[in-house]
Amino acid sequence: MGETIVRMAQDADMPGVREVAAHFEALDGWTDMPDFLDAERAFGTLVVGEVDERIVGLGGVLRRGLISHLGDLYVLPEYQSSGVGRGILGFALPSGTPAVTFSSDDSRALGLYIRQGMRPVCPLMYxxxxxxxxxxxxxxxxxxxxxxxxxxxxxxxxxxxxxxxxxxxxxxxxxxxxxxxxxxxxxxxxxxxxxxxxxxxxxxxxxxxxxxxxxxxxxxxxxxxxxxxxxxxxxxxxxxxxxxxxxxxxxxxxxxxxxxxxxxxxxxLDTLMASDPGLLRLDRYCPHPDLG
Structure with a gap:
């Protein structure tokens, strides 16, 4: 595998970004553009991982006040456990950033988010x-x-x-x-x-x-x-x-x-994770699955 390049997404990257997102069925329910990936570029950060000029992973963050909501972290299967996801996450969420995300039950994802400073708070029921x-x-x-x-x-x-x-x-x-x-x-x-x-x-x-x-x-x-x-x-x-x-x-x-x-x-269900459990008022708030 060639060198991994992690950088901000550009206009020309969006077809490759959507190809990765579609692989994980993340665009189901978003039949038209603009979609949440456009929102991440406009109101937060959209990061790509590139290997041999191919987009192989993405990370999307939306911000509300000082909180960064990690909405997406996807790496194509053949590039998982190679450091691509860790590189994207570190770029999108610098150390010390107040952060929230919804994690699947993938043990690798849970471990990655925990090492980034987030902790499981409660299940998020769909x-x-x-x-x-x-x-x-x-x-x-x-x-x-x-x-x-x-x-x-x-x-x-x-x-x-x-x-x-x-x-x-x-x-x-x-x-x-x-x-x-x-x-x-x-x-x-x-x-x-x-x-x-x-x-x-x-x-x-x-x-x-x-x-x-x-x-x-x-x-x-x-x-x-x-x-x-x-x-x-x-x-x-x-x-x-x-x-x-x-x-x-x-x-x-x-x-x-x-x-x-x-x-x-x-x-x-997912696991709602946060760097501080007091960031959200979970007794009176129901998030959007993609926008947080």
């Missing part, structure tokens, strides 16, 4: 809900868990109504207190994508995106766990025709057992 299966829990399946207030939707489809930037800023302020840092630029970018809606419920907020008949909700948060649940309920209730709803919930969130009682199911 829940799914089928609206057709809703029972007495209410039409959203979360009404009993978090309240039934229906929020003011701000549509991101074709950017038509997101011109009301004050609502995104309002959500951004709530998000900063729940997620640990300000990222209104990233949230404004996300709100402007086709299929994205923003739901505000007083002291709660939820972003939601429809893709191919499914609804992905996140980030979601609020001043209290109940505010977080009410915002999730509003987002789901505003999309009655979807086939499946998806949301990521920290294992310590008070909403989790109530969602399971309401018919939501655990589809998958």
């Amino acid at each position: 829940l799914t809900f089928t609206p057709d299966a809703a029972t007495s829990a209410g039409p959203s399946g979360v009404r009993a868990a978090g309240g039934g207030a229906r929020g003011n939707g701000v549509s991101g489809a074709n950017g038509e109504r997101v011109a009301d930037g004050s609502r995104v800023r309002e959500a951004g302020a709530l998000d900063a207190r729940a997620s640990g840092g300000e990222r209104t630029g990233t949230l404004s970018w996300y709100a402007g994508l086709p299929g994205v809606t923003l739901h505000l419920t007083g002291s709660g907020y939820a972003f939601a995106r429809t893709t191919e008949g499914d609804l992905e909700v996140g980030p979601v948060g609020g001043e209290t766990p109940e505010d977080c649940g009410a915002a999730l309920s509003a987002a789901v209730a505003a999309h009655p025709g979807v086939e499946e709803v998806q949301v990521a919930v920290p294992g310590v969130h008070p909403l989790l057992p109530r969602l399971l009682d309401a018919g939501w199911e655990i589809d998958d």
Whole structure:
């Protein structure tokens, strides 16, 4: 194997970057561009590992305040355990950086993140809900868990109504207190994508995106766990025709057992890791799987 070069991604690298991401099915659900890789370049850092002029790995970071969220670290199988991933991670997250990531159960990845200064905090549960299966829990399946207030939707489809930037800023302020840092630029970018809606419920907020008949909700948060649940309920209730709803919930969130009682199911899980467990308010915050 030739020398590994680790550097910032450039425009010409993006086809190779997406080829690596697609190998790990990371772009499933992102059928159109721009996607989260573009967000990482615009609002954080996108790093590539190159061997013999081939992109063989990538690392993507999004920032909110002082926190760096490591959204992606992928190395093609034939280059794993060769130091490529370690080089990308060290470049993307310099030592001492307050950091958060969602790790798979791969022991090599867990060890790499631990050596970088992060520690396991709790499981991150990826829940799914089928609206057709809703029972007495209410039409959203979360009404009993978090309240039934229906929020003011701000549509991101074709950017038509997101011109009301004050609502995104309002959500951004709530998000900063729940997620640990300000990222209104990233949230404004996300709100402007086709299929994205923003739901505000007083002291709660939820972003939601429809893709191919499914609804992905996140980030979601609020001043209290109940505010977080009410915002999730509003987002789901505003999309009655979807086939499946998806949301990521920290294992310590008070909403989790109530969602399971309401018919939501655990589809998958990661390990939420952080350099400091106090960086996030995990009792009132549900992250976006790709944006944190």
